[in-house]
Amino acid sequence: MAVTTDLLEAFLKCPTKCFLLSRGESGTGNAYADWIRAQGDAFRSEGIRSLMSGVTPDTCATGPAATVPAGWQFALDFVAESENLRCSCDAVERIPSAGRGRVAEYIPIRFVFRNKLTRHDKLLLAFDAFALSKALGRKVTVGRIVHGDDRVTLKVKTSDLKHEVEKMIDRLKVLISNTSPPDLVLNRHCAECEFQTRCRQKAIEKDDLSLLGGMTEKERTDFNSRGIFTVTQLSFTFRPRRRPKGLQGKRERHHYALKALAIRENKIHVVGKPEIKIEGTPVYLDVEGLPDRGFYYLIGIRGKTVESVVQHSLWADGPEDEARIWREFLAKLMEIENPVLIHYGSFESAFLKQMREKHGGPPNGSRAAKALDSSVNLLSVIFSQIYFPTYSNGLKDIAGWLGFRWSDPSSSGVQSILWRQEWEQVRATSAKERLVAYNSEDCAALDLVAHVVGQVCRNRNGPDSETTDCLEVIVADKLDSQLTMWPKFSSSIQDFEAINKAARWDYQHDRIYIRTDAELKKAKRRKHSLVKRAEHISKVVVCEPLRVCPRCQSRTHKFRTLTKCLHDLRFSRSGVTGWVVKYQFYVLRCPACGALTPWPNDFWEGTAYGRNLAAFSIFEIIDLCVSQRSVTETLNRIFGFQVEEIVVRRLKERGAEYYRETRNKILAAMVEGNVIHADETRIRLHGKTAYVWVFTTFRGVVYFYSETREGSLAQSALAGFQGVLISDFYAAYDSIPCAQQKCLLHLMRDLNDAVLDNPYDESMKEVALAFAELLGGIVKTIDRWGLKRLFLRKHMVDVARFYKRISNAEHYSAAARKWKARLDKEREKLFTFLSHDGVPWNNNNAEHAIKAFARLRRAIEGLSTPKGIEEYLILLSVCQTCKYSGVDFLKFLRSGETDIRIFAAR
DSSP: OOEEHHHHHHHHHOHHHHHHHHTTOOOSOOHHHHHHHHHHHHHHHHHHHHHHTTSOGGGEEEEEGGGOOTTOSEEEEEEEEETTEEEEEEEEEEEOOSSTTOOOEEEEEEEEOOSSOOHHHHHHHHHHHHHHHHHHTSOOOEEEEEETTTTEEEEEEGGGGHHHHHHHHHHHHHHHHOSSOOOOOOOGGGGGOTTHHHHHHHHHHHTBGGGSTTOOHHHHHHHHHTTOOBHHHHHTTOOOOOOOGGGTTSOOOOOHHHHHHHHHHTSEEEOSOOOOOOOSEEEEEEEEEETTTTEEEEEEEEEEOSSOEEEEEEEOSSGGGHHHHHHHHHHHHHTSSSEEEEEOSHHHHHHHHHHHHHHOOOOTTSHHHHHHHTOEEHHHHHHTTEEOSSSSOOHHHHHHHTTOOOSSTTOOHHHHHHHHHHHHHHOOHHHHHHHHHHHHHHHHHHHHHHHHHHHHHHTTTSSSEEEETTEEEEEGGGOOGGGSSSOOOOOSOHHHHHHHHHTSHHHHIIIIIHHHOHHHHHHHHHHHHTSSOOOOOOEEEEOOOOSBOTTTOOBOEEEEEEEEEEEEEEEETTEEEEEEEEEEEEEEEOTTTOOBOOOOTTBSTTSSBBHHHHHHHHHHHHTSOOOHHHHHHHHHHTTOOOOOHHHHHHHHHHHHHHTHHHHHHHHHHHHHSSEEEEEEEEEEETTEEEEEEEEEOSSOEEEEEESSOOTHHHHHHTTTOOSEEEEOSOGGGGGSSSEEEEOHHHHHHHHHHHHHHSTTOHHHHHHHHHHHHHHHHHHHHHHHHOSOHHHHGGGHHHHHHHHHHTOOOTTOOHHHHHHHHHHHHTHHHHSGGGGSSSOOSSOHHHHHHHHHHHHHHHHHTTTOOHHHHHHHHHHHHHHHHHHHTTOOHHHHHHHOOOOHHHHHHO
């Protein structure tokens, strides 16, 4: 099937519409779409008539390209067909050759009745030029668009849009060749589409996500990737989140999941603390205009007095009356005591701004000036904090749900344009009356919505739900029991509460079942009897007192005798057992220097626990990513201790302090080396984002905590490093004064994503294939000879050949040119490894270290503090360095050694 201008125009607006038209289906009709078509035809006919007025008839032709005689200057309704393309040009101008050896120039012309052009208009002109060039075998690089009331002519360079048009044609061909329609997606074009009723009905049947107004394609795709395809599914994903203190003063984001929940429950939901301040007399404003012409013709204002409601409708017959109704509007505001303007949406905001610029504002300090400066946009209050059970936040939807009804059900912003056009053509009184009634009813609807929003804001700090004019309002911040898998039972009947409590498992197990089951009663007694059990002393050690102070070597005197039990683990070939040793030793104070003699070395850092127990706890927490609570359970239930969770935490803290210098030694050895890999990743702490930096070599790893992602930490940590730094393309690494090697694996992934994003871009594929050929040859050399400069430097010639190959970018697309610029910019940092020994071409070493932290992060994220994270990172640095050096982490912890190299050599 041929690609035509009509199909491409429909494709730009909606793929579903394009598919239906390609199958010859007809919609239920749309008055606005019919009007658009009629306006376009009339403007085209008038434009052609004006174009032909100064041209002799014998130089004009009409019809397909094959029937056009030689020597023509203008061709009307020119149909160009080539391959699978068929375009109907409004007109084509032929400019004869300017001299010998030159060819005639062809310029397609389009007529657009709108005053404001869109990119779609330019793309359709570019399609005309593309199809025309294919049919005539000539280059067509320029086209013209005649548009607007003043018939302004815009010259468009269609050659710049050629690649984009080619991609659209390829996508359109795939679409119309499929037997099944594309995924149905409602969009802004639906209001003026003849298939509107059909598509919306199907979307409602499917409960499609596109029913939610404002959701972008990217957001919808993200939900689909998580298995969420319907509004009902989305409603079950909402979870109340505590807002971080740093975001308290910022605007709340829009929660589509909460919008879906409000629709499912058919109740108003509130997030945060919405506020609407109306300190004065509310004046409700609604304006009708023609955005394409920048002309406002009807201003509706609604106010309330003690006795009744007052409605004013200020009408303008034409643009010359716009200033008059603006002055009348300001005069009405001056008559009201302390007016507060309330409107809905950005259309009125733009109106107030443009009218003040075009026709002047009221005197400074006047009532009208204060009202204009402090106008209230009701939609901004509703948008992210008040969720009505409607698919969109449009005034028609919300007021309709609240029970408001318009006298004409078909009234809408699009319909008002048709009514205004009807009035301008025949000055029909009925059309004007419909417009005034529609505007007045919009003001009344705004009054109703503002009243409800005001009550919702006032009742926000009450209980979980309040009755607002028979409307139930749910505070989403307190939604906990309703959204969990096991909802909390609540009832206004006290007996129900007592009955539900009596059915709980713990209650029945501890108070009911044991009365009828003797075994349960015995088990409970055994449990209580085992709570306090005597410690089994495995060994008793009596220490000899020191006669000389270890600090000043003076004689010491007896101070006092201590008896302490050392709780430790005993490792043997067959396993691990709990081990309690009773120590009797003397604590002596030196009379000369005042120093106390230390406890026996078997005690870990002045605690009542041994080194093996501390090493086992740290090993479980860091290497096995076990929580501190689980480690405590293991020590108590498996080894028979009675340890509190705080003991395990203190063992971790003292272990981190003990090995802090070990991490510093690992980093110092890295800085003295030739290669360092660097990377960074995020971590969330109590709603705040922080960062963890990792630096690695082949034998060592260090981690550091930072509150920000700024490069100052990397600069201070790697100060004095003279080797090659391997990293991704984060700009902070470029500030480190050393040779740089960017990760080519990151580059290849980005390049592959660019190819997938531009599947029909041959120039993009050409760049990717050239890079794949270059890197593939280098990887083969590395597989055979390793990272040796002697064998890698020969590929410098291949690098130069690659850059020469992509240097001719004249025929490249925009995406390919962007990638060429990136490759040129990073050239000096992409192939540094070819000139050095032992320098990898990727950052896999650092990514592997990041994965180790990611496993630990899953266990500690959100539960720790910056100080605690730093302790984890010190111990993780030691753990990973042991693994990189081929050393058992647990054995190193048990040894008491602080230098991994010395321990490995021993």
